[in-house]
Amino acid sequence: EVQLVESGGGLVQPGGSLRLSCGVSEFTFSSYSMNWVRQAPGKGLEWVSYISTSGSTIYYADSVRGRFTISRDNAKNSLFLEMNSLRDEDTAIYYCARDLPRYYGMDVWGQGTTVTVSS
Amino acid sequence: SYVLTQAPSVSVAPGQTARITCGGNNIASKSVHWYRQKPGQAPVLVIYYDTYRPSGIPERFSGSNSGNTATLTISRVEAGDEADYYCQVWDSSNQRVFGTGTKVTVL
Numbered sequence: 001e002v003q004l005v006e007s008g009g010g011l012v013q014p015g016g017s018l019r020l021s022c023g024v025s026e027f028t029f030s031s032y033s034m035n036w037v038r039q040a041p042g043k044g045l046e047w048v049s050y051i052s053t054s055g056s057t058i059y060y061a062d063s064v065r066g067r068f069t070i071s072r073d074n075a076k077n078s079l080f081l082e083m084n085s086l087r088d089e090d091t092a093i094y095y096c097a098r099d100l101p102r103y104y105g106m107d108v109w110g111q112g113t114t115v116t117v118s119s
Numbered sequence: 120s121y122v123l124t125q126a127p128s129v130s131v132a133p134g135q136t137a138r139i140t141c142g143g144n145n146i147a148s149k150s151v152h153w154y155r156q157k158p159g160q161a162p163v164l165v166i167y168y169d170t171y172r173p174s175g176i177p178e179r180f181s182g183s184n185s186g187n188t189a190t191l192t193i194s195r196v197e198a199g200d201e202a203d204y205y206c207q208v209w210d211s212s213n214q215r216v217f218g219t220g221t222k223v224t225v226l
Contacts, residue, residue, distance in 0.1 A: 062120065104152075106162075
C-alpha cells in the first residue's frame with residue numbers, strides 16, 4: 001500500500017526548532033514532487049512548501065519563508081522540514097503530501113504529526 | 120496573493136445534490152483540485168485538474184470550472200459525504216492556495 005508516515009512533531013518553545021520527517025513506502029519516491037501542508041487547530045488547510053523530484057526547485061509559503069527549509073533524500077525515501085524560529089502561530093498538524101505527476105493535485109497524504117509551539 | 124472563497128457551510132438532504140463553489144479571480148485560467156476531509160482524518164483528493172476523479176472516488180463526484188467560479192458537485196448525497204471540502208490552485212507566484220473550506224452537512 002502506498003503510504004506516507006510523518007514523525008518528529010512535539011512541543012517546542014517559541015523561537016525553538018524542530019525537524020519533521022516523512023517516510024514513504026510502496027512507490028518510487030524519486031519520481032514524485034512533494035509538499036508539506038499544515039492545519040492549525042480548528043482551522044483550514046494551509047500549504048507550507050513544495051520540492052521537486054530532484055530537489056532543485058523549492059517553493060515556500062510567505063508565512064514560513066526564511067524560517068523553514070524543505071529537503072529530501074531520494075536514496076532514503078525521505079522528506080524533511082526543518083523549522084526554525086518557531087512561533088505560536090506555527091502550531092498545527094503537519095502533513096506531507098505527494099503530487100500527482102503533471103496535474104499537481106496532492107493524491108496521497110500522511111496521517112500528520114502535531115507541532116505545538118508554546119512556552 | 121490569490122484568494123479562494125468558499126461558503127462556510129452547505130446543507131443537503133440525502134439523495135439530493137450538493138454544489139460547493141470556489142470563487143477566485145479568473146479561476147477558469149487555473150487548474151482546480153478538490154479535497155475532502157473528515158474529522159480527525161487527513162484530506163483526500165476527490166477531483167483534480169478541474170474535472171478528473173482519482174481512482175476510488177465515486178462517479179457521484181464531479182467538477183467544473185468557468186469564469187470566476189469552480190464547482191464541486193456531489194450527486195445522490197449520502198451520509199458518508201459529510202465532511203469539509205477544500206478547493207486548491209497554484210497561483211502565479213508559485214504558491215499553492217487552499218480555499219477557506221466548506222462544511223457539508225447531510226440532513
